[in-house]
Amino acid sequence: MKLKFGRNIVSVEEARLLLAKHAAPLGVERIGLAAAFGRRLAVDVHADHAVPHFRRSGVDGYAVRAADIAEATPEAPAQLRVVEHIPSGTMPQLAIQPGTCARIMTGAPVPDGADAVVMLEMTDGVEAEAATRVWVKKNVEAGSNITPIAGEIATGEQLLACGTRIGPGEAAILATFGCAEVPVYRKPVVAIFSTGAELLGIDAPLEPGKIRNSNSYMLAAQVEAAGGTAMVRPALSDDPAEVEAALREILPAVDLVVTSGGVSVGDYDVLVGVFERFDGELLFNKVAMRPGTPTSAALWNGKLLLALSGNPGASFVGFELFAKPVIDWMLGGGEPNALQQSALLDVDYNKPSAYPRYVRGTRTVVDGIVRVKPAGIDKSSIMVSIKDADCLIYLPAGGQGFPRGELVTVYPTGGSR
Ligand SMILES: Nc1nc2c(c(=O)[nH]1)N[C@H]1C(S)=C(S)[C@@H](COP(=O)(O)OP(=O)(O)OC[C@H]3O[C@@H](n4cnc5c(N)ncnc54)[C@H](O)[C@@H]3O)O[C@H]1N2
Numbered sequence: 001m002k003l004k005f006g007r008n009i010v011s012v013e014e015a016r017l018l019l020a021k022h023a024a025p026l027g028v029e030r031i032g033l034a035a036a037f038g039r040r041l042a043v044d045v046h047a048d049h050a051v052p053h054f055r056r057s058g059v060d061g062y063a064v065r066a067a068d069i070a071e072a073t074p075e076a077p078a079q080l081r082v083v084e085h086i087p088s089g090t091m092p093q094l095a096i097q098p099g100t101c102a103r104i105m106t107g108a109p110v111p112d113g114a115d116a117v118v119m120l121e122m123t124d125g126v127e128a129e130a131a132t133r134v135w136v137k138k139n140v141e142a143g144s145n146i147t148p149i150a151g152e153i154a155t156g157e158q159l160l161a162c163g164t165r166i167g168p169g170e171a172a173i174l175a176t177f178g179c180a181e182v183p184v185y186r187k188p189v190v191a192i193f194s195t196g197a198e199l200l201g202i203d204a205p206l207e208p209g210k211i212r213n214s215n216s217y218m219l220a221a222q223v224e225a226a227g228g229t230a231m232v233r234p235a236l237s238d239d240p241a242e243v244e245a246a247l248r249e250i251l252p253a254v255d256l257v258v259t260s261g262g263v264s265v266g267d268y269d270v271l272v273g274v275f276e277r278f279d280g281e282l283l284f285n286k287v288a289m290r291p292g293t294p295t296s297a298a299l300w301n302g303k304l305l306l307a308l309s310g311n312p313g314a315s316f317v318g319f320e321l322f323a324k325p326v327i328d329w330m331l332g333g334g335e336p337n338a339l340q341q342s343a344l345l346d347v348d349y350n351k352p353s354a355y356p357r358y359v360r361g362t363r364t365v366v367d368g369i370v371r372v373k374p375a376g377i378d379k380s381s382i383m384v385s386i387k388d389a390d391c392l393i394y395l396p397a398g399g400q401g402f403p404r405g406e407l408v409t410v411y412p413t414g415g416s417r
């Protein structure tokens, strides 16, 4: 099989579908709630009790029978006998009988017999008698300042769906219901290999003709932002047998392998050689997109291998389009483009393209409208502008380019999904 020039092209969407078939959620682990932020739940969460589970006072004041103070005014306050004091966390001991009340604090259980709580500010007490007698200066409606049992959440209600990412609101729910240990999907471990004889370690001095391996660290940061665990492996040479051996060795220990470089038509484009000799299943080896047209993917012993173009811009974009959704599917997530936005193009973009383009973009919001422009020079060999990208600008194929003011679709990059 000769792949270098004979390749079957698939669309970005087709490529994603091919990957999705092999990117099921990983196993489930139970971890402490504080360690689970950002992870995805592996179960539905239902309320096993009501919230609140007692009638809860919303203010500091007196729990009363509304009928007892129906006529109360500042001039003619209603006098009530205080039968007990109820701090938060303490159950009342006495029911409220006509003519009596209980001093009660915010969040405390309202005693039986009471049907309203009057705020402290609406009452007067004589210092010496304050503990036992109060004058209420205003009437309140029955139900005032009391949250009824289940007023917020009913028993049995579904609160969170399997696959939900655990953020602040989810953390509050899980804590409320005593989920000290949370079942979440395991984080995918992603091995990252760069290929190419020109690559130096990042701690090595520069040598003529060589460069330091920046892609591996860029990709590792992308893996972590996507919710995976990055495992940066030493860069590989241009020898297909050596690359195949390194990939075979790491495969059992990881959930996904991402390589960068060596997928084009060059003499030393080693991944092409690996795909020609290996015993896995090639999923695709050309995608209708720019940059990263030669992006390839294979299935090897049940594990996905994603081979990204080596140019830094193409590696970055390829990761966002393909590896990020794979990692999120493994984490129990769903739709990869859920957070796509519409934005106004802020510059003329005059480069037409035979394939859809995914341009690294920088967004701004002006008067509530999202505007976007390319992040620096839009060339896949350019690394330095990646730091300025917060999205990919999708530009469909064909045409004469796109004028400033055109409404375009953008996909947020990095941890934003
Ligand atoms: N005759 C053709 N030549 C090229 C074509 C083509 O269609 N016909 N496509 C060009 C495009 S577009 C791209 S993208 C690259 C893809 O190349 P590879 O995926 O084979 O990647 P390499 O050849 O290994 O490297 C390309 C470029 O990127 C630098 N690189 C690679 N790895 C790293 C790394 N880990 N850190 C930093 N920089 C890296 C490498 O030194 C090269 O400069 O092919 C074009 N050529």
Ligand code: MOO
Pocket: 289, 290, 291, 292, 293, 294, 309, 311, 313, 314, 380, 381
């Ligand atoms: O297709 Mo290359 O991958 O543009 O940059």
Ligand SMILES: [Mg+2]
Pocket: 261, 262, 263, 264, 265, 266, 268, 269, 310
């Ligand atoms: Mg090459």
